[in-house]
Amino acid sequence: MIQRTLPIAFAIVFGVFMLAQYFVPHPWVARGYNTVLDWKQIVFGCTLTLGVFSLLRFHGRKLLRRDPGALFSGVALVSCIATVLAGIFFGIEGGPYRWLFERVQAPMQATLFSMLAFFVASASYRAFRARSAHATILLVAGCIVMLGRVPAGDILGFDAGGARYSLAGIASWILDIPNLAAKRGILIGVGLGMISTSLRIILGVERAYLGQSRSGGGGS
Amino acid sequence: MRRPYNPLMLVRPGSRRHVLLMAAAILLAAAPRATGEEAAADTTAAAARRWFATERLPTFVPLVLFASLVGGFILAARGGRNLFVRRIAGLDAIDEAIGRATEMGRPILFSPGLDEMDQPATVAAINILGQIAEKSASYDHRVSVLNRDPIVMSVAQDVVRSGYLRAGRPDLFREEDVFYVTYSQFGYAAGVAGFMVRTRPAANFFLGHFYAESLVMAETGQATGAIQIAGTDSDAQLPFFITACDYTLIGEELYAASVYLAREPLLLGSLKAQDMAKLLVIIFILLGVAAGFLGVNMDFWAAASGAGG
Numbered sequence: 001m002i003q004r005t006l007p008i009a010f011a012i013v014f015g016v017f018m019l020a021q022y023f024v025p026h027p028w029v030a031r032g033y034n035t036v037l038d039w040k041q042i043v044f045g046c047t048l049t050l051g052v053f054s055l056l057r058f059h060g061r062k063l064l065r066r067d068p069g070a071l072f073s074g075v076a077l078v079s080c081i082a083t084v085l086a087g088i089f090f091g092i093e094g095g096p097y098r099w100l101f102e103r104v105q106a107p108m109q110a111t112l113f114s115m116l117a118f119f120v121a122s123a124s125y126r127a128f129r130a131r132s133a134h135a136t137i138l139l140v141a142g143c144i145v146m147l148g149r150v151p152a153g154d155i156l157g158f159d160a161g162g163a164r165y166s167l168a169g170i171a172s173w174i175l176d177i178p179n180l181a182a183k184r185g186i187l188i189g190v191g192l193g194m195i196s197t198s199l200r201i202i203l204g205v206e207r208a209y210l211g212q213s214r215s216g217g218g219g220s
Numbered sequence: 221m222r223r224p225y226n227p228l229m230l231v232r233p234g235s236r237r238h239v240l241l242m243a244a245a246i247l248l249a250a251a252p253r254a255t256g257e258e259a260a261a262d263t264t265a266a267a268a269r270r271w272f273a274t275e276r277l278p279t280f281v282p283l284v285l286f287a288s289l290v291g292g293f294i295l296a297a298r299g300g301r302n303l304f305v306r307r308i309a310g311l312d313a314i315d316e317a318i319g320r321a322t323e324m325g326r327p328i329l330f331s332p333g334l335d336e337m338d339q340p341a342t343v344a345a346i347n348i349l350g351q352i353a354e355k356s357a358s359y360d361h362r363v364s365v366l367n368r369d370p371i372v373m374s375v376a377q378d379v380v381r382s383g384y385l386r387a388g389r390p391d392l393f394r395e396e397d398v399f400y401v402t403y404s405q406f407g408y409a410a411g412v413a414g415f416m417v418r419t420r421p422a423a424n425f426f427l428g429h430f431y432a433e434s435l436v437m438a439e440t441g442q443a444t445g446a447i448q449i450a451g452t453d454s455d456a457q458l459p460f461f462i463t464a465c466d467y468t469l470i471g472e473e474l475y476a477a478s479v480y481l482a483r484e485p486l487l488l489g490s491l492k493a494q495d496m497a498k499l500l501v502i503i504f505i506l507l508g509v510a511a512g513f514l515g516v517n518m519d520f521w522a523a524a525s526g527a528g529g
Contacts, residue, residue, distance in 0.1 A: 022279075023272060023273055023279075024270075024271055024273070025272075025273045026269055026270060040338075043371075044336075044370075047370040047374065048370055049370075050370045050373065050374055050400070051369075051370030051373060051400035051403070052400075054370070054373060054395075054399050055399070055400050055401075057395075058399040058400075061396060068418065069414075069418045072414065105404070108406075108407075108410075109404065109405075109406040112406040112409060112436065115436065116432065116436065119436055119439040122439060123435060123439060123460060123464050124463075126463060127459075127462075186455050186458070186470060186471040186472075187471070188498070189471045189472030189473075190453040190455075190471045190472050190475075192472060192494050192498060192501075193344070193453065193471070193472035193475030193494060194341075194453070194475070195287075196286075196490050196491070196493065196494045197340040197343055197344060197475050197478075198340055199286075199290045199291075200290075200487065200490050201343065203290075203294065205294060205487060206343070206347075208346065208347040208379070208478070208482065209343050209346050209347065209379070210378070
């Protein structure tokens, strides 16, 4: 019973406090808020060990069972242990730890980030295939916005009714009016969904995040 | 059926008394204090010791209105009122995806996004995970959950275990199916992409809050031929998911889906309140547009505080 109700009680108390602190600027409340944030960091630090333990166990099992891809698990384990040892014995400000971060991890992350360009190209190719009216509108709008965002966009355009309509101007209109309207519609819906979810947690109606259903099933 | 008395809680969560108490607590905590304190707030130090940030009143009033709507509909649902809730497109695809994975004998992958457990999008994603786990266990199939946050991983383990238990298959649960990848954003993307390429899941679920890594994962899943269902409240990543996935829950649909799938009356009550609030927002927008055309100043708050408008 404690396993079920205590987390709900914590969620309710801290939920109400975090909601109230937004509207109450009193120093007492601000102090309490900062204390809660500090505790959150401490709890996170403790749970990180859970993550590391899970990682070691997952890859360790794969290695021991010689599953397909066990070699990659071996690389992950060796890298993890080597980085921890480098940090412990040589410090994190310089030495091998810093070298591993700057010469191995950072370039790998940059490589993956760079690959986004190719993924964007392949996704755009699929999206811009003008097979329907919607896809055609997307294709035309996409072309105008892309051309309008480069220097040529100021030169390209047309004159109508004594006024000059450049692609850059049309691109800005597409981004500021129809695009922004749709975006704000989505954001309003998201805001209401967030508040609704938060209120359900505060009111104790939402329990699925604890592995419990309202009817009391489940639980751990 | 009467629930057992719980000495740990003064009131039972979800009960009428609990809803009223919580509403009162929120109002009391945030309401302006006595005029005596307000009158004394003419020095900087005293102003810093205010009990209510009056500049946040325009946020407070709609919040109280919306909270009242949610509370009201929850109470109505609790009273046994039958609430009609709109159908959410794309949710049928979840059954289809799980069935396909079962027939093909290939894994089901679930990613709860990159945010932590204190974010509503992650809570919504975890709720949906519970339903997916239950459904897949009823088909005698397991779900693999790849996590970026250790707390989310711990919660996901509990939720998947409970889902299997509800389906009557607790024996299916393996702790190594719900595992931690890394806290690094692109390290996580690489881990998920690698998992997809090696194990070839038949169904991929990307539900939660995502950042730039969304396209890396969705495009890799597309390349491996998986049926993909995404849902995010991150407006910047929605175009990528819509392009690369078979079904996408857009914005608030992610939150609505978690409630819709649970099919519990009290939760449906809050979804109904959400829809009513959207209707109110639409009415206010139309009023604003009409007022704009008629030249009527609707910025009452700025006018009252002398900020112009």
